[in-house]
Amino acid sequence: MDLLSDFFLAKAAFIGIVFAITLGIAAYSTYFERKIAAFMQDRIGPDRAGPFGILQPLADAVKMFMKEDFIPANSNKWLFIAGPCLSMLTALMTSAVVPFGDTVTLGGVTFDLQGIDVNIGILWVFGIVSLGVYGILIGGWASNNKYSLLGAIRAASQNISYELAMGLAIIAILLFTGSLSTKAIVEGQQNGHWNIFYQPLGFIIFLICAFAECNRTPFDLPECETELIGGYHTEYSSMKLGFYLFAEYINMFISGAVMATLYFGGYDYPGIDFVTAQFGNNIAVFVGMGALIGKALLFVFVFMWVRWTLPRFRYDQLMGLGWAGLIPLSMYNVVVTAFGILIGKPFTAGIVGVVLLILGLLIHDQLFVKKKIA
Amino acid sequence: MVISNIWYFLSGLTLLSALMVVLAKNPIHSVLYLVFTFFCISGHYVLLNAQFLMAVNIIVYAGAIMVLFLFVIMMFDLKKNQPESKSSLTKLAGSVVAGTLLVLLIALLRKNNLPAPSEVNFKSQTGMVETLGKILYTEYLLPFELISILFFVAMVGAVMLGKREAGDRNF
């Protein structure tokens, strides 16, 4: 294993590029979050720093660095510092297994546009996501503040609860692909056979769980201002707070990329054969990378759109939805998918499954639920 | 050899963090060292080419069980449970038990000369998820299903314990 081999350098360069893209998108997500919020409330939003305010992230970063870096008395100093670092670390690690594109050949060397192509790709995502809660938990506890601790505990229990439904939704995908590798999952969806058409129910479950895992509205109870002041980051200031906020935006982008990989064909896009024939393989692959990032950004927009539309859940509603709503639903989805594969008609089975579910609920409604008096 | 160096480094790190689990005064630190130990063990799994075990180890132990440990310990009033409360008798008994276990393990390893892995019989794909799945669902089907029943029983038990009976206080 030579640490200076071409392979190693190419991988390092690729990982660097992915980090740069991720961090850049996360920085600009803060700007677009404010812009989108403004547009949805018929306002203009930040427009003072540079033309259309596009230097706003820079101004925010400068402000964050200039703020006093405060560490509360009687807090656990090292863990207090470790909290945001862990959050950032886990947020960035997930992107390693997202396949950003097919292989390209540059200068006679073939590159794989993916950090690591392991055959447990999706389990890696799952493992890192489950570790993401440590940053919040440690930071919240180390703050020596009751509100922070409550926020941290909420985050932990929420993440663990929604991981289950998320895992069950992924299992239905794995039934299709027969592999845990993200690359294989994407390759199974080429030419428009996107999993969203076969797994509409699974996608909705996964989307809701992704919201919960990212601690985004309507599941942002760990930082619920009305109850917990700032939640787990009540005591944080300066760049440590910045890291927490930044990690949230990175998580949003990465979960968007993962959703695109799992359900929207990854780097597949309509007309890929035409582009390959016209401009060669490399251009087609780079357009595919753009397509994946575009899909991920679309999900980031959906995250923001939902945030500025829906109010927050109550905590017991959150737990009820997770345990009593999504987990049975995802189990049903697994059974329907397995049945569809067994009879060899997964597409029909997916549609019929949703229709049967709605019909069943309607019948249950008619029989057992007291009607409103008009 | 880079790989063997990595092995030595990982093993040292594992032992160090495992020791710190026992020696740390603060229970929270203990738990975090334990999480780190799990990571090191996952690293060993990667060196063994058992990626599935590595991922599952992280998801189940580091990601879920240790979070719950941390969760419970954070609820304690740590000032009340300082380790000074342990009597020297307890410490003595603990060391004797642990020492005996260590002696037993070493004796076992010395008695049974474990066969060295031969390069001819070595299959690099043993730890892969496909192989593992096939073995679990053919050769070890019965134990696998029995374990699932065990888990199911445990789950039912937990639900029963958590269930509020009529007349219980409604918090």
Place this chain on the structure above:
Amino acid sequence: MKLSNRTKVMEQGEMTLAERMYLPAIVGGMATTLKHFFSKPVTIRYPEQKRYLGPIFRGQHILKKDEQGAERCTACGLCAVACPAEAISMVAAERKPGEEKLYREEKYAKVYEVNMLRCIFCGLCEEACPKEAIFLRHDTMVPVFNSRDEVIYGKDKLVEKMDQRYLRDGWK
């Protein structure tokens, strides 16, 4: 005992399936926000863009002059008496011969000061003035001040300039 027969008893049964699933309501809400996403912003970019505040807005004070350019104020002190915030103070002086061009009456205000930190812009000085000398402009606001030295407005800031006279729509 009902006071009137207009009371309506509302009975709320269980929610319907669509209501319990939340999804239709969520989609409806998201459609609403998306509609607003594409609608025109209502923001007025204040320092650059100013809204017309109406003909009776009470802004900065002005001491009017008449058509010949003589100050109307006669330092009667009625505005200071009327002022609920006690923001107005003045020193009266007698008009010297030869100053008829400057002051309309025989008595005038040598010093006329409005404390802008005290003023509540109620407009009672305007009401009280018998000479139609003090007005609150509808087109100019008192700017933000950075130090207390700038707070008290003297005659230099209050008296109307002849080259940019203040006229309201209702006046001739």
